[in-house]
Amino acid sequence: xxxxxxxxxxxxxxxxxxxxxxxxxxxxxxxxxxxxxxxxxxxxxxxxxxxxxxxxxxxxxxxxxxxxxxxxxxx
Numbered sequence: 001x002x003x004x005x006x007x008x009x010x011x012x013x014x015x016x017x018x019x020x021x022x023x024x025x026x027x028x029x030x031x032x033x034x035x036x037x038x039x040x041x042x043x044x045x046x047x048x049x050x051x052x053x054x055x056x057x058x059x060x061x062x063x064x065x066x067x068x069x070x071x072x073x074x075x
Contacts, residue, residue, distance in 0.1 A: 003011075013021065038046075052058040061069070 013024065016024070049058070053060060
């Protein structure tokens with residue numbers, strides 16, 4: 001059974017840390033900035049990437065891990 005957007009948002013909010021919750025609150029309270037306009041294709045890409053991450057098919061890295069990888073692979 002597919003979950004509704006509302007159920008998905010509740011789950012994400014339940015799992016979010018305080019920094020993320022503050023960002024969400026600011027976004028909802030102040031409204032969406034006019035400069036951010038995603039196409040349907042971009043939105044689909046975001047959901048596809050999220051699905052890959054949640055299924056374990058892709059990995060996420062901390063900023064520190066990303067910097068270490070970049071520094072180790074500089075030529």
